[in-house]
Amino acid sequence: MLFPKYLETFEQEVPALVASKELTYSEGFENAEVALDNSIKGAVTGKAVVILADE
Structure with a gap:
């Protein structure tokens, strides 16, 4: 599983990217x-991820 391997790096890098607005997110199924519409239209310059369930 990749999660344990990259957790420390994720915790070091991602909060700074969110704070600088280089990485954005929105929560909720709504x-x-x-997100899908923007992806289809090409409005997303990176990758869009939609989480449908959280364990």
């Missing part, structure tokens, strides 16, 4: 339609 945002899935907009």
